[in-house]
Amino acid sequence: MGRGRVELKRIENKINRQVTFSKRRNGLLKKAYELSVLCDAEVALIVFSSRGKLYEFGSAGINTTLERYQRCCYTFQDANITDRDTQGWYQEVSKLKAKCDSLQRSQRHLLGEDLGPLSVKELQKLERQLESALTQTRQRKTQIMLEHMEALREKERQLGDLNKELKNKLEAKGQGAFRAMQGSWESGPVVGNNGFPMHPSQSAAIECEPTLQIGYHSFAAPEANIPRTVVAESNFMHGWIL
Numbered sequence: 001m002g003r004g005r006v007e008l009k010r011i012e013n014k015i016n017r018q019v020t021f022s023k024r025r026n027g028l029l030k031k032a033y034e035l036s037v038l039c040d041a042e043v044a045l046i047v048f049s050s051r052g053k054l055y056e057f058g059s060a061g062i063n064t065t066l067e068r069y070q071r072c073c074y075t076f077q078d079a080n081i082t083d084r085d086t087q088g089w090y091q092e093v094s095k096l097k098a099k100c101d102s103l104q105r106s107q108r109h110l111l112g113e114d115l116g117p118l119s120v121k122e123l124q125k126l127e128r129q130l131e132s133a134l135t136q137t138r139q140r141k142t143q144i145m146l147e148h149m150e151a152l153r154e155k156e157r158q159l160g161d162l163n164k165e166l167k168n169k170l171e172a173k174g175q176g177a178f179r180a181m182q183g184s185w186e187s188g189p190v191v192g193n194n195g196f197p198m199h200p201s202q203s204a205a206i207e208c209e210p211t212l213q214i215g216y217h218s219f220a221a222p223e224a225n226i227p228r229t230v231v232a233e234s235n236f237m238h239g240w241i242l
Helices: 014-038 062-110 120-187 200-207
Strands: 044-048 054-058
Touching: 014 044, 014 054, 044 062, 054 062, 062 120
Parallel strands: none
Antiparallel strands: 044 054
């Protein structure tokens, strides 16, 4: 009779399990060697027993085969990641392009262009948008004007305070100068009852007799030699009549 079919499940008997492992391990290693020789293939086989013992076979060396395996797997993964990233970016660019076209179309509608294809509802919606935008613009304009007026008022108050400060300083300086001048008047000589100080040269000039001459210098005869003329009833002197 032929060999019966073996049910693939864990062998509960420990001894039978160990015997089966040894037989099949040797057969697997033999098949790997035959495959590498007959087909000129690079074969690597690694087996760990239940106790943790290592059994391996490598036609070109285990490390060499593992490095080649890692390079192939990572390159394939990188290619897949690159393809996924490219598709994602392409979809993102398509969405952004569609959004940009929509915004440009809305901008043209707001400027009053390309209104022909729009329906009545779309035109009403556009009208409401324009009214809302106009209201917000006016509110913002009013707010800016009020802020500007408040800034001007604040500047006016600052200038008023500065003006008052300068005025007080000027008045203080004027009072100080007036006191100094008054002190100099009180300490110097005074002319008459005027209360003004008098310079020494002025006092010397005042002591001399004032002389007033008008017109040309002429020789005046002594008063005794001037003939006196009898004044008529009109009280005019002939000497003064030309």
